[in-house]
Amino acid sequence: MPEENSLSDYINKSNEITKMFDKKIRIALLSSFTINGLSDVLKVKSNERNISCVVYEAPYNQYSQEILNKKSDLYKFLPDLTFLILDTRNIFGEIFRSPYSISHLERAKIVENKINEIEKLLDKYIENSNSKIVVTKLNIPSFSPNGIFESKTEYGFYDMIEDFNKQLTKNYLDSENIFVYDFDKFITKNGEDNVFNYSQFFFGDLKISMNFLPSLGQDLMKYVIGYLGITKKCIVLDLDNTLWGGIVGEDGFNGIKLGPEAPGNAFMEFQRVLLSLHQRGIILAINSKNNFEDAIKVIKEHPYMILKEEHFAAMRINWNDKVSNMKEIIKEINIGSDSLVFIDDDPVNREFVKSIFPEILVVNLLNDPSSYVREIENIIDFSVLKITDEDRNRGKMYLKQKKIIELEKTSTNLQTFLSQLDLKIIIKNVNEFTLPRVSQLILKTNQFNLTTKRYQETDIKKMIQDSNFIVTCVQVQDKFGDNGITGVFIIKKEKKKEWRIDTFLMSCRIMGRDIEKGIMAHIINKAKENNIEKINAEFIPTQKNKPVQNFLADHKFKKNGQFWTYVVKSEIKIPEYLSVEAK
Amino acid sequence: MSKKLYEIISRVMKIDISSISDELGPKTIENWTSFNGYVLLNELETGFNVKFTIDEVIDVKNIIDIKRHLTNKGIKLDE
Numbered sequence: 074m075p076e077e078n079s080l081s082d083y084i085n086k087s088n089e090i091t092k093m094f095d096k097k098i099r100i101a102l103l104s105s106f107t108i109n110g111l112s113d114v115l116k117v118k119s120n121e122r123n124i125s126c127v128v129y130e131a132p133y134n135q136y137s138q139e140i141l142n143k144k145s146d147l148y149k150f151l152p153d154l155t156f157l158i159l160d161t162r163n164i165f166g167e168i169f170r171s172p173y174s175i176s177h178l179e180r181a182k183i184v185e186n187k188i189n190e191i192e193k194l195l196d197k198y199i200e201n202s203n204s205k206i207v208v209t210k211l212n213i214p215s216f217s218p219n220g221i222f223e224s225k226t227e228y229g230f231y232d233m234i235e236d237f238n239k240q241l242t243k244n245y246l247d248s249e250n251i252f253v254y255d256f257d258k259f260i261t262k263n264g265e266d267n268v269f270n271y272s273q274f275f276f277g278d279l280k281i282s283m284n285f286l287p288s289l290g291q292d293l294m295k296y297v298i299g300y301l302g303i304t305k306k307c308i309v310l311d312l313d314n315t316l317w318g319g320i321v322g323e324d325g326f327n328g329i330k331l332g333p334e335a336p337g338n339a340f341m342e343f344q345r346v347l348l349s350l351h352q353r354g355i356i357l358a359i360n361s362k363n364n365f366e367d368a369i370k371v372i373k374e375h376p377y378m379i380l381k382e383e384h385f386a387a388m389r390i391n392w393n394d395k396v397s398n399m400k401e402i403i404k405e406i407n408i409g410s411d412s413l414v415f416i417d418d419d420p421v422n423r424e425f426v427k428s429i430f431p432e433i434l435v436v437n438l439l440n441d442p443s444s445y446v447r448e449i450e451n452i453i454d455f456s457v458l459k460i461t462d463e464d465r466n467r468g469k470m471y472l473k474q475k476k477i478i479e480l481e482k483t484s485t486n487l488q489t490f491l492s493q494l495d496l497k498i499i500i501k502n503v504n505e506f507t508l509p510r511v512s513q514l515i516l517k518t519n520q521f522n523l524t525t526k527r528y529q530e531t532d533i534k535k536m537i538q539d540s541n542f543i544v545t546c547v548q549v550q551d552k553f554g555d556n557g558i559t560g561v562f563i564i565k566k567e568k569k570k571e572w573r574i575d576t577f578l579m580s581c582r583i584m585g586r587d588i589e590k591g592i593m594a595h596i597i598n599k600a601k602e603n604n605i606e607k608i609n610a611e612f613i614p615t616q617k618n619k620p621v622q623n624f625l626a627d628h629k630f631k632k633n634g635q636f637w638t639y640v641v642k643s644e645i646k647i648p649e650y651l652s653v654e655a656k
Numbered sequence: 657m658s659k660k661l662y663e664i665i666s667r668v669m670k671i672d673i674s675s676i677s678d679e680l681g682p683k684t685i686e687n688w689t690s691f692n693g694y695v696l697l698n699e700l701e702t703g704f705n706v707k708f709t710i711d712e713v714i715d716v717k718n719i720i721d722i723k724r725h726l727t728n729k730g731i732k733l734d735e
Contacts, residue, residue: 079702081668081695109691276694276713283698 077287080110086120087113096124096301101152101204103136105163106280114290119297126297133278134163140198152204154300156254156293159191160280161211161234168233173218177228184233188240199250203531205458207296209256210238215265249509249530252296252458259292295456302516302527305434305454307356307408308347309399311417312368312390316344316380318442321367332377339442344379346449351384354464355455356406356471358387360398360415365390386471395422396429405478406471407581409519409617414452461510463557470582473553491586492650498591499548501656503537503561510558511546514578518561519617521589522578523610523624541566542575547592549583559583560592567609572600573636574610577621584620591651593628599655600641608639658733661726664703665719668696681718697722704731 100115102108112128119126129150131139136157139147147155162169164187172180191208198206213234217223223231238257245251260268263285270282281289298304313320317340318330330337351357357380361368368390372382382388387405389398395417403410411432417423418438427435436448457464477494484490503511512530519525528536536542547560560583563576574596579589600608610625630637647653666673669687682688688696697708697716706729708716716722723733 079699081699084692084695085667085670107691110695272708272710272713273694273698275710277691279694283695284702 077284077291080114080283080286083113083117083287083290084110087116090116090120092120092125094120094123094125096122096303098124098126098154098297098301099129099150099152100126100297101129101131101147101150101155102158103131103139103147103155104158105134105136105160106158107133107278108158108281108286109277110283110286111290111293114287115293115297118290118294122294122298122303124297124301124303137194140194143201148202152202154296155198155202155204155206156296157195157206157208158256159209159211161214162280164191164211164237165233171218172230172233177226180230180233181228181236184236184240188237188244191241192244195245195251199248203529205250205252205296205300205529207252207254207293208241209254210241212257212260212265249459249512254293254296259289263288291453295453296458298454299456299458302513303454304412304457304517305355305414305452306412307358307386307406308350308414308416309358309360309402310347311419311422312359312361312363312371314418314442315416315438315445316340317371317375317378321371322364326367326370326375329371329375331371331375336442337377339445341377341379343442343445343449346446348379348384350449350455351380351468352465353460354467356386356408356467357384358402358406359385359390360395360402360417361390362392362395363390383472384468386468386474395426399426399430399433407520407584414454416449457513459509459513461513463510463513466557469554470556473556474582476553477551488650491648493552494586494650495550495552496586496588496591496651497550498588498595498651498653499550499656500545500592500595500653501548503533503544503546507546507558508533508537511544511561514546514558514561514580515576518578518580519615520581520620521584522576522615522618523574523621524576524613525615525618526576526613528576536563547579547588549586549588551586556580556583560588562592562596564596570604570606572596572605572608574608577610577624587648587651589624590628591647591653594645594647595653595655597639597641597645601644605641608641609633609636610639611636660703661700661723661733664699665696665722668692668699676719678720678723679718700726704729706731 098119102112112130115128116126129147129152131147139145165183168183195206195208211234213231217230219226219229223229242253245253268281268285270279273279273282310316318336319328321329331340332338347357372378387402389402391398410430414434414436415423415426416436416438423435423437426433434454438445438448480493481490484493508530512528512533515528515533533544537544543564545562546558549556549559559580561576561578562574565573565575567573597608610630612622612625614622625637628639630639662673662676665676669685669692671685682693693716697713700722701707704726706726708725712725716725727733
């Protein structure tokens with residue numbers, strides 16, 4: 074049994090939801106079988122993450138009709154995210170039980186037809202709706218009438234399903250609206266005998282048993298997290314009994330448990346899984362009560378240490394309390410506390426951090442290092458709908474950041490520091506290559522964000538094609554290298570002589586370097602070039618965008634009701650320590 | 657064990673434990689829909705670590721039926 078609440082718990086809790094949140098999502102569920110209760114699971118799980126979730130459940134096995142009929146309730150519901158949950162029995166009908174009543178060529182033909190049908194449906198849906206859709210791969214049952222001869226069979230039953238899955242995945246590899254959920258991995262994790270309960274199948278056409286619907290809901294929440302961009306970005310780690318066994322201050326460099334034998338291998342494996350996350354863009358940091366010299370010696374010199382100093386964006390190894398250290402880490406990395414995961418073997422530290430920062434995901438490690446890896450594997454909060462080059466290089470970026478902080482410490486004043494950085498701002502129109510990153514910034518940036526308008530990739534695409542909008546991204550380079558695309562601004566050409574700044578945001582990574590002054594000067598100069606007389610802008614305050622609350626006033630915008638207005642007269646000088654290049 | 661049975665019924669059907677009686681069923685308990693009936697049996701299976709046969713599932717019309725099938729499976733409900 075999964076570590077989950079029962080389905081009736083979710084049904085009951087879902088009926089008691091009254092709280093509304095700023096974050097909202099509308100989910101449509103389409104399925105070829107009974108999935109009653111799944112909507113309750115999604116609502117409750119969303120609610121636990123401070124998301125208001127409304128769900129539309131299409132009538133039983135009516136997904137084709139709902140998609141094909143433009144006037145259906147599905148379209149009226151205006152979903153943000155749609156799950157199309159298919160199953161092998163339903164797709165293949167009679168052939169599911171008699172795949173060998175026909176020839177291998179006929180089997181291949183059936184797969185071709187079925188994949189065409191599904192593709193047509195998906196394309197139709199994307200054409201007629203603004204929703205993203207997640208379609209499930211088909212499960213490969215463990216039983217085949219050919220038994221062990223199955224793998225010797227030309228285009229056999231398993232090949233049919235695998236081929237269907239492969240084509241489905243391949244066709245939508247680059248799609249930003251269609252996602253393929255690996256339902257087969259869900260079965261691998263939970264087991265076919267558990268997930269598929271014949272009794273429930275016969276009685277209610279349930280193809281996912283009631284005990285496992287909550288686990289499926291948990292898995293599908295990954296898409297909700299990815300869609301809303303509420304992904305965790307950084308793991309803050311304790312050291313003793315977390316990254317290695319024992320206490321280095323007491324057991325000594327040679328006494329800690331870290332190496333190829335149990336239990337040291339459990340810690341090595343734990344570090345390996347953390348490294349794999351780091352390689353795809355999750356930031357790591359240390360928050361440890363320790364003698365700095367003892368701990369750093371292990372990190373730098375221990376032969377079995379997988380994670381090295383270069384993998385940590387910030388390290389707080391001292392005798393201060395964990396909350397003070399956490400505050401400093403947040404400041405140093407310049408990250409929202411709600412993007413953090415905290416891993417510490419000590420329940421007291423965990424409770425303390427949780428009490429001050431309820432928004433931090435605090436992992437409840439069991440007192441057994443062999444369970445650590447699974448604990449990490451089960452975290453769904455790292456889910457993203459897209460991984461960009463910026464993500465993959467994030468580790469290097471933070472290393473660079475550390476060097477910049479060192480330079481800042483040795484510089485006598487901000488101006489000297491900034492002029493030593495050789496800052497270069499490259500401003501360019503958004504194209505298909507930069508679109509994924511721009512969309513990611515729009516969905517995720519909280520702090521330096523004037524309006525916090527969240528646009529999906531398709532919305533941005535429409536704006537790019539619309540001549541009334543200027544959709545621009547900002548790349549920042551300095552003497553330590555390229556920061557990549559770290560800023561976005563969107564201008565709406567409101568009237569003949571008036572522009573409005575719809576979106577203006579910058580990644581926290583480049584805050585504090587006057588980049589925004591360069592960008593704003595560029596906008597004003599461009600406006601001047603285009604004979605624009607007024608630039609309107611809006612500041613929409615959120616809990617997190619304090620860094621921009623004075624931004625408009627600082628740039629000589631005058632408050633004018635809800636909006637702020639800048640009267641364009643002459644060109645503006647760009648600060649001399651910035652070089653701005655428009656492409 | 658009766659207590660556990662009543663707790664599960666109360667949770668799934670959203671009725672007070674005190675109001676549960678043997679003759680209650682789909683007609684008298686508002687939340688006893690066909691789907692919720694399966695949810696109830698499923699949670700009894702998990703709670704008591706038993707398995708109902710297909711005939712037993714069909715046979716359940718009220719709470720006394722559930723008690724009978726559980727008793728037949730060796731669950732002592734009178735404690």
